[in-house]
Amino acid sequence: MIKDETVSYAFLVLLGQLSPVERAVFVLREAFSYHYGDIAMLLEKTEANCRKIYSRAKQKLPNDLHGHTENTEHVDFLAKTFIEASMTGDFEDFIDILTEDVVLVNDGGGRVISAIYPIVNKQRVSAYLKGVSARGSFHGGLFPVMVNSQKGILQTRDGHPVRVICFALDSKQKNIQSIYIVSNPEKLNHIAVSAYRID
Incomplete structure (x- = not known):
C-alpha cells in the first residue's frame, strides 16, 4: 500500500x-x-x-492512500508553531493543537537514538517533546519545506539533514492527530526535499 x-x-x-x-x-x-x-x-x-x-x-483504510488533500495553509501554521516552540523551548501553544489521542511515531532505523515505541496521548507526547527539546535534539536549522510533495519540517546541522517531521490533522482538519519523525539516515537520503522554503 x-x-x-x-x-x-x-x-x-x-x-x-x-x-x-x-x-x-x-x-x-x-x-x-x-x-x-x-x-x-x-x-x-x-x-x-x-x-x-x-x-x-x-x-x-481505502486502497488509494494518495488522494487525500489537507488544509495546507493550516499545516503551514502548525509547522511554524512547532519551529517557534523548538527555538524557545515553550511547547504550550503547540501542545494545545494536539488531539487527546495524538500518536507520535519515531523512525531512527536502529541507527539513531529515538523512541522505540509509538508515543500515544497528548500528555505523553507533550512530555516527550519537552524532554528531547531540553536535551538539544532540535538544535540546528529548522525549515518549513516540501517533503515528497507535501509540506513538513526539515532539521539540518552543518548543512546536513538530521530529521524530517510531518503532521497529520484530525478529521476536522484542525488539530494534529499524528506526528511522524524520520531520523533514519538511510531514509533521509531518499527523501525528496525541494529547495522551496515557506516564508
Missing part, C-alpha cells in the same frame, strides 16, 4: 480514522515491516490479537 520510503501526509491523515492501538499496529507493520511477534512484544499483546487489529485497521 505504501509506495514511498516515507509515510506521506495523506497516509498519516487517513490514520486518523483508526484507534491509537490500530494506528500503532498498522504503522509498525505497514511502514516499518515489523513482524507480528515483534509488534505483539512492543504493544504487550498477543500475536493473534495484533493480526486481527492489523486486518481490522486495513479494512478501514
